Amino acid sequence: MGENTVTVIHSQLYGELRPEKHQIYQFQQGIVGFSHLNQFALLPYEDSQLFILQAFEEELSLLLLPASMCGNVEGFHIDEEVVTALEIESVEEVIAFYIIRFIDDVPFVNVKAPILIVPNKQKGCQYVLTNDSVSVRERLILAGDEDARS
Amino acid sequence: MLVLKRKVGEVVRIGNDIEVHVLAVEGDVIKLGFEAPKQVQILRSEVYEAIKAENMQSTIPSGKDAKEWIKHLKKK
Numbered sequence: 001m002g003e004n005t006v007t008v009i010h011s012q013l014y015g016e017l018r019p020e021k022h023q024i025y026q027f028q029q030g031i032v033g034f035s036h037l038n039q040f041a042l043l044p045y046e047d048s049q050l051f052i053l054q055a056f057e058e059e060l061s062l063l064l065l066p067a068s069m070c071g072n073v074e075g076f077h078i079d080e081e082v083v084t085a086l087e088i089e090s091v092e093e094v095i096a097f098y099i100i101r102f103i104d105d106v107p108f109v110n111v112k113a114p115i116l117i118v119p120n121k122q123k124g125c126q127y128v129l130t131n132d133s134v135s136v137r138e139r140l141i142l143a144g145d146e147d148a149r150s
Numbered sequence: 151m152l153v154l155k156r157k158v159g160e161v162v163r164i165g166n167d168i169e170v171h172v173l174a175v176e177g178d179v180i181k182l183g184f185e186a187p188k189q190v191q192i193l194r195s196e197v198y199e200a201i202k203a204e205n206m207q208s209t210i211p212s213g214k215d216a217k218e219w220i221k222h223l224k225k226k
Contacts, residue, residue: 013210028189029189029191031205032191032193032198032201032202032205033198033201033202033203033205033206034205052210060209061209061210062205062208062209062210063208063210081188084188085188085189099204099205099208100208101204101207101208110201110204110205110208112197112200112201113201113204113205126201126205128191128193128197128201136200136201136203136204137204
């Protein structure tokens with residue numbers, strides 16, 4: 001890609017998106033089920049704290065919630081393979097997000113397979129937790145609201 | 151589908167750099183070990199299918215009606 005190239009994604013949902021260079025991420029393995037999609041833009045969603053992960057090659061976009069806003073789990077362990085695959089020195093370089101979806105206006109998060117982003121390497125992946133006690137679809141509990149769950 | 155018979159302790163090689171080891175057989179449960187490059191994701195297929203389905207159902211057009219709820223997440 002030349003220095004002066006402007007990247008444009010044509011999205012049916014949002015129209016023309018022009019992500020800046022630092023908003024473009026390589027997903028070497030794609031995301032689960034979409035291994036053929038390797039380039040994504042990570043963009044703030046309107047004026048919320050959510051982000052959109054929009055594929056370049058196809059009309060595929062996911063809504064992401066920063067993991068720090070999710071109170072469903074306390075956190076998770078990232079294994080050595082992922083650290084190596086993302087070419088990071090420490091886990092502090094990683095920002096984690098959960099894919100959020102709405103069913104009848106109720107928010108659910110996929111706690112089993114978070115999206116990991118490495119801003120200084122512009123790499124990302126969908127990480128699958130080996131922990132069997134977390135689910136791909138859990139009703140979102142916002143961080144700080146843990147006591148309100150009942 | 152290729153079908154091979156293997157004994158405990160034997161190995162199947164896929165391509166140049168993937169090895170599948172037959173570690174143990176306990177009743178109808180087979181314990182397998184995998185050696186593969188780090189970029190190769192190895193998952194139980196039911197986990198793969200569940201995440202794939204969830205990813206597909208999470209694509210935004212299906213969640214378009216949720217704008218009202220998103221307001222709760224707006225910056226304060």
